[in-house]
Amino acid sequence: MSKLKLKLRYIRHPYLIWGAIIRHYEWMFSKHVRVGEYEKCIHSMENGSKKLLDVDANRIRDFKAQFYSKVEFHKRIDESREFLGRCSGGMGKDAYVLLYILCRILRPRIVVETGVANGFSSASILQALEDNQAGELYSIDLHSREGVTIPIGKELGWVISEHLKHRWHLILGESFRVLPRLFKELGTIDIFLHDSRHTYKTMMKEYTTVWPHLHRGAFLLSHDVKFNDAYLDFCDKVGYTPVVISGIGAIVK
Numbered sequence: 001m002s003k004l005k006l007k008l009r010y011i012r013h014p015y016l017i018w019g020a021i022i023r024h025y026e027w028m029f030s031k032h033v034r035v036g037e038y039e040k041c042i043h044s045m046e047n048g049s050k051k052l053l054d055v056d057a058n059r060i061r062d063f064k065a066q067f068y069s070k071v072e073f074h075k076r077i078d079e080s081r082e083f084l085g086r087c088s089g090g091m092g093k094d095a096y097v098l099l100y101i102l103c104r105i106l107r108p109r110i111v112v113e114t115g116v117a118n119g120f121s122s123a124s125i126l127q128a129l130e131d132n133q134a135g136e137l138y139s140i141d142l143h144s145r146e147g148v149t150i151p152i153g154k155e156l157g158w159v160i161s162e163h164l165k166h167r168w169h170l171i172l173g174e175s176f177r178v179l180p181r182l183f184k185e186l187g188t189i190d191i192f193l194h195d196s197r198h199t200y201k202t203m204m205k206e207y208t209t210v211w212p213h214l215h216r217g218a219f220l221l222s223h224d225v226k227f228n229d230a231y232l233d234f235c236d237k238v239g240y241t242p243v244v245i246s247g248i249g250a251i252v253k
């Protein structure tokens with residue numbers, strides 16, 4: 001981001017200065033001495049899914065083909081990427097294909113994610129829930145993202161088609177404040193996806209908050225795990241070995 005754009009962003013949203021200071025310190029103190037260890041956890045979509053779900057490669061290929069056949073969905077995503085240009089940000093194609101496949105196979109009742117921005121992950125999860133004809137997605141992001149993590153004139157999750165939004169609940173606020181309140185309402189959930197602030201502190205806080213609310217067989221997913229040691233440290237703490245597919249760390253409780 002250019003210096004001018006950065007200044008405009010802070011003039012537009014002065015409260016972000018405080019957030020930026022906190023984030024800066026969180027990044028500075030993010031522990032990343034073990035990130036090399038992620039290499040040995042990396043799997044292809046087929047092998048990783050088999051390891052996690054014990055499903056054969058044909059089933060994965062079938063769901064992948066079903067997803068790619070959604071012409072309208074992909075047209076909208078491609079147009080959105082084009083609109084966003086080179087610095088589009090958000091989740092890449094391989095990662096959101098994986099989300100679609102996992103949601104088709106698991107048929108979750110409740111999915112919770114942190115980090116919406118333009119809404120690539122949310123859109124593919126919602127498409128999977130729609131194809132399952134079941135399930136709800138609760139997504140958490142911060143206030144005033146316009147001109148920050150989404151383009152000016154757009155709303156959080158703007159890439160999601162209107163017809164998919166009837167299963168979507170968008171909640172605004174810091175994840176560590178929203179999650180405990182949300183779990184009081186939801187009880188246990190089937191899938192949690194972290195894709196908010198990739199600092200050790202925030203990631204660890206989210207995993208620790210979410211873990212007691214995942215029932216047996218539920219998934220703890222985390223995008224961009226390689227940023228720091230949080231996912232490895234958490235998995236060690238709870239006694240699981242992570243599988244990393246397309247940048248997404250996954251364990252099954």
Ligand SMILES: C[S@@+](CC[C@H](N)C(=O)[O-])C[C@H]1O[C@@H](n2cnc3c(N)ncnc32)[C@H](O)[C@@H]1O
Pocket residue numbers: 089090091114115116117118119120121122140141142145149173174175176195196197202
């Ligand atoms: C990497 S983007 C999310 C990308 C999105 N999952 C996608 O696939 O398009 C990260 C988002 O997390 C949000 N975020 C950062 N810190 C957060 C926090 N503590 N609580 C909730 N959301 C947060 C940011 O506002 C930003 O929109």
